[in-house]
Amino acid sequence: MTDTTGAREPGDAPAAPASAVWLRGQLLEIASALRPDRRPEVVREWTDRVRWRDPAPAGHRFLFLLRVATDDRPTPPDDALDAFTAAGWTVRTQGSGPDGESWTAAGREDFDVRVCTGAGRGITTFTGWTPVIYAAEQLLSQPPFTRRTADGILCDDCHGWGVCQGCGGRRPYSGGSGGYGRCWCAGNNAGPGRCVECGGTGLLTAEEVAWLRRPHGDDDTSRRPPPEDGHDSSTGAFLAVSRRPCRRGEFRCSWRNTLSRTDGHLLSHFHATCRTCATRRTHTFRLPLH
Incomplete structure (x- = not known):
């Protein structure tokens, strides 16, 4: 991978696994089918750290950003949708932005991709990511968000998981911190076991962290x-x-x-x-x- 997770984090990501190699090739293949007259380009490829309580990463998610050239003519959103459908992907959600651009989220097994098409002759981009690859045997599920896959600012308290890091999201009376077997998150307005800071969502909006x-x-x-x-x-x-x-x-x-x-x-x-x-x-x- 040519980039890591940002200037504040060291380049300690593992080598790209087979799943990342497959995803990269899949995105290039779909982009080429969408615009056979223009060669797609991988703009960036990097990793997102996944943390669980400790500062050290528990695993990494691999991401790719591609652009599909559209300077001469726009790429209709339905064409991008059809290209992913033909390749065996399932469309999960669709939406539009306030300035006329549109986006589509598609998935295939544990892989996800977001297609953004700008308004008018705005460019089309693909952002795809793999499931999290854990560094060792981990009894962890796939996190709802990592920094690049969240539509918001990742919560610093729970690192995007949405659960209390004190009790690990377990029912607060089955052990945990805070005394008497009751985790302090039991008094959380979002409900016991959920992150107090983000209310269990795993992320915050830009307005909430202005x-x-x-x-x-x-x-x-x-x-x-x-x-x-x-x-x-x-x-x-x-x-x-x-x-x-x-x-x-x-x-x-x-x-x-x-x-x-x-x-x-x-x-x-x-x-x-x-x-x-x-x-x-x-x-x-x-x-x-x-």
Whole structure:
């Protein structure tokens, strides 16, 4: 894998297992079938740590981000859906964003993929991830979220599991911490056995952790930088922006892409929320009209 989980974490991920090799090839094959006239590209490949109580990772999840070139014509969402269906994947959910982009989540056994299609001529991306590969014999299930697969900010208390780390989610009267065999999470409004911080969801929204943005800054609209030059296509701009970290050094974002025209130029807008510090990130690129 060419990337690890971020600047704050050392590159201690194991070598890519057979499941990751299969997923990478599967995504490239589906992308090639979707756009046979354009070669897909793996933009990033990295791992997400999975923690359970201890700071050391209990396992890793392997992830891939691909772009499907769409600068000349859009890729209809239904075409992407049909390509995954034809390859044996099952569509799990679909949705649309406030700026016209659409997304689809598909799965096959324990593998998941998210397809995002930008509005207008916005680019199409695939983000796929494997099930968690545990470092040793672990009596752990698959976590609901890791940092890149969550639609929100991963909870720092339970690391995305949604359960109390004191009692491990067990019924609080069958042993645990807090005295008298009763874990302190028994008084939690979310219910015994659930994480107190996130209420059992495993993640928090950017609004709930807005305080995180204060020490790290925020790319809000009042401080949005002017459009950047230097790229001939939205695809080229995406390759650049997907490699940019936030002020804290985190690169993981679910980038949304929209295009607009102004003053004789095509503007490609990218916006996302950082998975670590909740910073709202925005970048705009000025592209030539074709």
